[in-house]
Amino acid sequence: MGKMVLIYKISPEGIEKTDKVENAIKEKIKDLGELKDIKREPIAFGLEAIKIAIVVEAKGTEGI
Secondary structure: OOEEEEEEEEOOOOOOOHHHHHHHHHHHHOOOOEEEEEEEEEOOOOOEEEEEEEEEEOOOOOOO
């Protein structure tokens, strides 16, 4: 099979510790695939979203 890249954008519910959220994401992603990219995007008033790209194995099209 091939590989595919999944891109997620995690938006905060409020003023949170973005570093803690980012570290938690890095830990959880290890089981799913290879973390390709992680960056922060400013939203407004000091809030930042976290955008991640993960490379995973394509396991078929049964779910489509």
